[in-house]
Amino acid sequence: MDTIFGEIELLRDDMVASLGRICAIPAISPHNGGDGEEAKAKEIEKLISELGLGAVEWQRVSDAKSPTGNRPSLFLEVKGTLPRRLCILSHMDIVPEGDRSFWSLDPYKPVTRGSRLYGRGVSDNGMAIISSLYALYALKKLNITPTYTVCLVFLSDEELGSSFGVKPLLERGLFREDDLVIAPDSGNDRGYFIEIAEKSMLRMEFTVTGKQAHAAHPNTGLNACRAANLFSVELDEALHMAFQEKDTLFDPPVSTFEPTRRFANVPNMNTIPGKERFGFDCRVLPSVPLKDVLAVVERVKDEVSRRSGAVIEMEVKGDNAAPPTSEDSDVSRLLLSSIKKVLNVKPVFGGIGGGTFAAFFRRKGIPAVVWQQEPEGTAHQPDEYTEIEYIVNNAKVFAAMMSEN
Numbered sequence: 001m002d003t004i005f006g007e008i009e010l011l012r013d014d015m016v017a018s019l020g021r022i023c024a025i026p027a028i029s030p031h032n033g034g035d036g037e038e039a040k041a042k043e044i045e046k047l048i049s050e051l052g053l054g055a056v057e058w059q060r061v062s063d064a065k066s067p068t069g070n071r072p073s074l075f076l077e078v079k080g081t082l083p084r085r086l087c088i089l090s091h092m093d094i095v096p097e098g099d100r101s102f103w104s105l106d107p108y109k110p111v112t113r114g115s116r117l118y119g120r121g122v123s124d125n126g127m128a129i130i131s132s133l134y135a136l137y138a139l140k141k142l143n144i145t146p147t148y149t150v151c152l153v154f155l156s157d158e159e160l161g162s163s164f165g166v167k168p169l170l171e172r173g174l175f176r177e178d179d180l181v182i183a184p185d186s187g188n189d190r191g192y193f194i195e196i197a198e199k200s201m202l203r204m205e206f207t208v209t210g211k212q213a214h215a216a217h218p219n220t221g222l223n224a225c226r227a228a229n230l231f232s233v234e235l236d237e238a239l240h241m242a243f244q245e246k247d248t249l250f251d252p253p254v255s256t257f258e259p260t261r262r263f264a265n266v267p268n269m270n271t272i273p274g275k276e277r278f279g280f281d282c283r284v285l286p287s288v289p290l291k292d293v294l295a296v297v298e299r300v301k302d303e304v305s306r307r308s309g310a311v312i313e314m315e316v317k318g319d320n321a322a323p324p325t326s327e328d329s330d331v332s333r334l335l336l337s338s339i340k341k342v343l344n345v346k347p348v349f350g351g352i353g354g355g356t357f358a359a360f361f362r363r364k365g366i367p368a369v370v371w372q373q374e375p376e377g378t379a380h381q382p383d384e385y386t387e388i389e390y391i392v393n394n395a396k397v398f399a400a401m402m403s404e405n
């Protein structure tokens with residue numbers, strides 16, 4: 001194993017250069033104002049061919065909003081001693097850069113500063129693409145056949161829910177029940193956290209309708225802003241009151257109910273808004289059925305509607321939590337022993353707020369783990385960065401998983 005780790009050390013600068021190269025191509029969903037993943041996928045295919053790792057298979061999912069009419073995902077499979085596959089899944093898409101004035105650099109011109117590489121998507125999730133590719137490349141350079149058949153998958157559309165990514169690809173039967181699945185898309189700085197469970201997700205968008213009026217004559221209208229404020233506060237309190245269960249597998253160990261988005265209403269101060277839209281993002285412990293949460297929402301909605309006279313409509317997107325992956329599953333154990341070979345940590349299994357694609361596999365009965373060593377709190381933020389050391393360490397862990405004996 002030391003030979004492999006030594007080889008990966010030598011590839012440090014190449015990995016940083018390649019990560020910068022692919023992150024220079026934004027891959028924002030066409031549903032979020034971008035051009036999609038096509039250009040980035042082509043660049044990754046080019047890199048794979050330069051590294052001599054073999055031919056990739058393109059899987060495309062139709063998407064009328066995409067300039068190409070579809071969203072691509074790439075599969076690279078390299079035969080191992082065993083037919084059983086180790087699948088490492090990363091996503092190519094990124095979230096938009098947001099307000100540029102918060103960035104101290106160009107999000108799409110990745111640069112190194114000290115021990116870090118900065119740029120949109122370097123941590124979420126470009127690092128995983130590069131670390132998994134170079135783990136395979138190191139084995140190839142050393143003429144080592146991996147123990148497991150290695151399947152690297154580079155996916156589209158993770159950030160907006162995977163409807164054009166792993167979800168339909170799972171339906172195409174491209175994964176098997178005995179696949180060892182790891183999604184390196186969440187973790188912490190010391191690299192000890194292995195995610196095996198996720199909370200249920202619930203996103204609710206509310207439209208509160210009153211009657212627009214001149215601010216000098218509020219009595220002639222019905223202030224939707226006031227009704228929305230009232231509803232938001234009451235709903236927040238009611239949900240926190242109703243669901244106080246704890247589960248220490250998760251951090252935080254409780255269900256969370258957060259008012260998040262507010263949509264713009266009127267562009268001027270002296271108009272009473274007739275319509276107000278806002279949203280709640282909820283991460284609910286698996287022990288709490290989402291229908292119980294929705295029952296509370298309905299009750300508060302009706303109460304506030306009656307008191308304020310405003311009409312409240314809601315749109316709900318929810319996913320009940322997938323069954324957790326066992327700590328004793330093959331992939332959990334393989335990852336745990338591989339981490340110990342690289343990092344001086346005691347790995348811990350736990351749950352998170354949800355939203356990785358491991359859940360889709362778990363629902364299909366395929367155990368999946370989520371892990372990588374990653375800087376905490378940088379994903380989706382301005383000046384996103386990763387520690388170069390983590391790229392190297394993650395590659396070592398993947399190589400250890402690939403060549404376990």
Ligand SMILES: [Zn+2]
Pocket residue numbers: 091124125158185
């Ligand atoms: Zn991600």
